[in-house]
Amino acid sequence: MKRMVWTSACRTGFEEIDSQHRLLFAICNELLEISNPNNQELEIKYLLRHLREYVENHFSFEENFMEEKKYPGTGEHKEKHEQIVSEINYALTGSATMNELKKKLESLLGSWVQEHILIEDKKFSEWAKFHNVAAK
Numbered sequence: 001m002k003r004m005v006w007t008s009a010c011r012t013g014f015e016e017i018d019s020q021h022r023l024l025f026a027i028c029n030e031l032l033e034i035s036n037p038n039n040q041e042l043e044i045k046y047l048l049r050h051l052r053e054y055v056e057n058h059f060s061f062e063e064n065f066m067e068e069k070k071y072p073g074t075g076e077h078k079e080k081h082e083q084i085v086s087e088i089n090y091a092l093t094g095s096a097t098m099n100e101l102k103k104k105l106e107s108l109l110g111s112w113v114q115e116h117i118l119i120e121d122k123k124f125s126e127w128a129k130f131h132n133v134a135a136k
């Protein structure tokens, strides 16, 4: 899988959220790098735990921010966040082999992280733009 590249399409327009997303990409890229041959399961799992910790903090920040701005999609968005965290937990606990772990890792990073930012977080930023919600 290719490195994740931050582009302007990923921008939500909220500086704090955008910088947290950039850091999220950096952690994911680190994960992609170490998931290459010869690396141990322990290292991948260590970084996955780090990703989970970072993601949980980031999600609470985003959810509080959305609530504060009275975004009507907050509840649905929270559910999507929960799904992501359970996928991380699933990769951490339910992978019998390194191959399985790597596959889960790729689907995790490749589809949802980018899709979540490009689709779900974007929905919020479009809503915020439309309703003239001030950036923070």
Ligand SMILES: [Fe+2]
Binding pocket: 062, 077, 081, 116, 120, 121
């Ligand atoms: Fe989000």
